[in-house]
Amino acid sequence: MEYSNRQPPEGINASLEHPLKEFAWLTASVLAFFLLLIVVIFVLVDALCQYIPFEVEQRLMSEHVTTQETAPELQQYLDDVAVRLSAEMDLPEGMQVRVHYLDEDTVNAFATLGGQILLCRGLLAKLPHENALAMVLAHEIAHVKNRDPIQGAGRGVVLALALAMVSSQMGNGLLEQALSHETNLAMLKYSRDQESSADVEALAALQGVYGHVNGADALFRVLEEEKGGLEIGLEFFSTHPFTENRIARVAAAAATGGAEQAVTPLPQAFAGWLRQGGVDGGVRTEPCVAETGKLDDAAPACNQGASKR
Amino acid sequence: MDLLIFLTLLALGYGIGRHAEKKHYRSIIQRETALNRLPAIASKIPPPRSTHKPMLVSGSVVISVDYFKRFIAGLRNLVGGRVTSYEPLLDRARREAILRMKEEADQAGAEYIFNVKLETSRIAQGNRRNSLGSVEVLAYGTAFIP
Numbered sequence: 001m002e003y004s005n006r007q008p009p010e011g012i013n014a015s016l017e018h019p020l021k022e023f024a025w026l027t028a029s030v031l032a033f034f035l036l037l038i039v040v041i042f043v044l045v046d047a048l049c050q051y052i053p054f055e056v057e058q059r060l061m062s063e064h065v066t067t068q069e070t071a072p073e074l075q076q077y078l079d080d081v082a083v084r085l086s087a088e089m090d091l092p093e094g095m096q097v098r099v100h101y102l103d104e105d106t107v108n109a110f111a112t113l114g115g116q117i118l119l120c121r122g123l124l125a126k127l128p129h130e131n132a133l134a135m136v137l138a139h140e141i142a143h144v145k146n147r148d149p150i151q152g153a154g155r156g157v158v159l160a161l162a163l164a165m166v167s168s169q170m171g172n173g174l175l176e177q178a179l180s181h182e183t184n185l186a187m188l189k190y191s192r193d194q195e196s197s198a199d200v201e202a203l204a205a206l207q208g209v210y211g212h213v214n215g216a217d218a219l220f221r222v223l224e225e226e227k228g229g230l231e232i233g234l235e236f237f238s239t240h241p242f243t244e245n246r247i248a249r250v251a252a253a254a255a256t257g258g259a260e261q262a263v264t265p266l267p268q269a270f271a272g273w274l275r276q277g278g279v280d281g282g283v284r285t286e287p288c289v290a291e292t293g294k295l296d297d298a299a300p301a302c303n304q305g306a307s308k309r
Numbered sequence: 310m311d312l313l314i315f316l317t318l319l320a321l322g323y324g325i326g327r328h329a330e331k332k333h334y335r336s337i338i339q340r341e342t343a344l345n346r347l348p349a350i351a352s353k354i355p356p357p358r359s360t361h362k363p364m365l366v367s368g369s370v371v372i373s374v375d376y377f378k379r380f381i382a383g384l385r386n387l388v389g390g391r392v393t394s395y396e397p398l399l400d401r402a403r404r405e406a407i408l409r410m411k412e413e414a415d416q417a418g419a420e421y422i423f424n425v426k427l428e429t430s431r432i433a434q435g436n437r438r439n440s441l442g443s444v445e446v447l448a449y450g451t452a453f454i455p
Contacts, residue, residue, distance in 0.1 A: 003348040003350055003421050004345070004348050005344075005345045005347075005348040005349060006345065007338070007341055007342055007345060008341075008404075010334075013396060013399075013400040013403075014393075014396040014397035014399075014400040014401075015391070015393040015396055015397070017393060019323070019327070019377070019378075019381065019393070019394060020323075022381060022393055022394065023377075023380075023381055026381060026384035026385065026388065027384065029388065030384055030387060030388070
């Protein structure tokens with residue numbers, strides 16, 4: 001009998017397909033699945049977070065936000081404006097806001113969990129009159145009223161959990177950040193719709209308190225000046241509505257309800273209060289938000305958050 | 310940071326693994342062509358009235374999977390289907406084991422090898438997660454020397 005071996009053909013036992021093709025397919029489909037999952041969870045977070053009682057938010061934050069040492073008159077004045085605005089905005093039962101002064105040069109203000117509103121010295125120093133200040137406060141109170149902070153925090157936690165599945169180090173870091181109270185200022189990025197609706201509510205509150213909305217646009221002009229007019233690009237991709245659009249909204253509101261009424265000036269001593277509370281006065285204050293020497297974590301949070309107004 | 314390490318390992322695994330695989334396939338095909346003159350037969354029954362001297366010959370090879378292949382196989386675990394990243398690896402291992410067996414038989418001056426069998430065993434070390442990811446493929450048979 002004649003025995004022989006022939007050369008076996010290739011491509012039967014092992015696929016001849018390029019491995020990168022399979023890699024691309026698998027990675028894309030798995031990523032698409034996880035993205036879909038995250039979107040679904042985001043929708044659920046958005047739908048469910050309104051059922052989280054406000055007291056839970058307050059309890060989360062109460063130990064962690066300490067009011068900075070500041071001029072008592074300034075605190076009194078800010079509280080007073082906030083109270084007048086909140087009265088107009090009919091906040092739900094049990095919801096209160098607390099205004100904090102931040103000794104930061106950043107031109108910014110935040111609303112965070114538990115109705116905490118933080119105003120940076122940099123912004124306060126640039127506001128020309130009380131109406132602009134009221135616009136800032138009303139905008140942030142509207143965020144609190146709409147439960148935007150808890151929604152943002154919820155999304156942050158979910159995103160961090162999802163990331164932790166992919167990269168434990170990155171995910172854990174982010175998760176820690178999301179759960180730690182010092183830095184979640186930086187995590188809370190609100191959507192364009194949330195910003196717009198906060199603007200609308202804020203204008204309504206101003207209308208209620210002052211009888212007109214004149215001067216509200218001054219806030220946006222301050223912010224625009226700060227950005228140096230660098231607002232190129234499509235509004236769709238930016239979290240904040242274009243300043244022009246926001247100013248236009250103020251103008252529209254003014255046309256409907258406002259007469260040619262004068263704006264309310266800031267108290268005479270306002271600039272002095274800022275200096276007294278800040279470094280200029282020589283009174284060094286406690287770090288931004290943290291109580292326990294977490295300056296490093298807290299300080300960048302205020303700077304990073306420069307896009308939230 | 311660990312994402313960076315991961316991507317580097319992936320790229321290294323792909324680059325080096327792919328290069329080594331192509332090189333190995335070239336070598337396998339070349340040696341197979343040369344050793345086709347020594348047939349390896351799976352049949353248990355040798356030619357009748359043979360006066361050849363029988364002798365046990367074997368060849369074994371241990372191969373390990375690279376990072377890239379392991380990653381693809383991991384993703385494949387999620388969706389199911391043909392694990393094409395491991396297939397060329399085992400294909401190479403089987404052919405290499407048969408070649409080594411043939412080389413041994415060739416040195417002994419064999420005319421053919423009968424009753425060729427293949428065995429695979431997994432080499433594991435440590436816990437399940439960090440296991441070695443290697444297999445041994447053993448080919449053995451009876452060489453007939455005239």
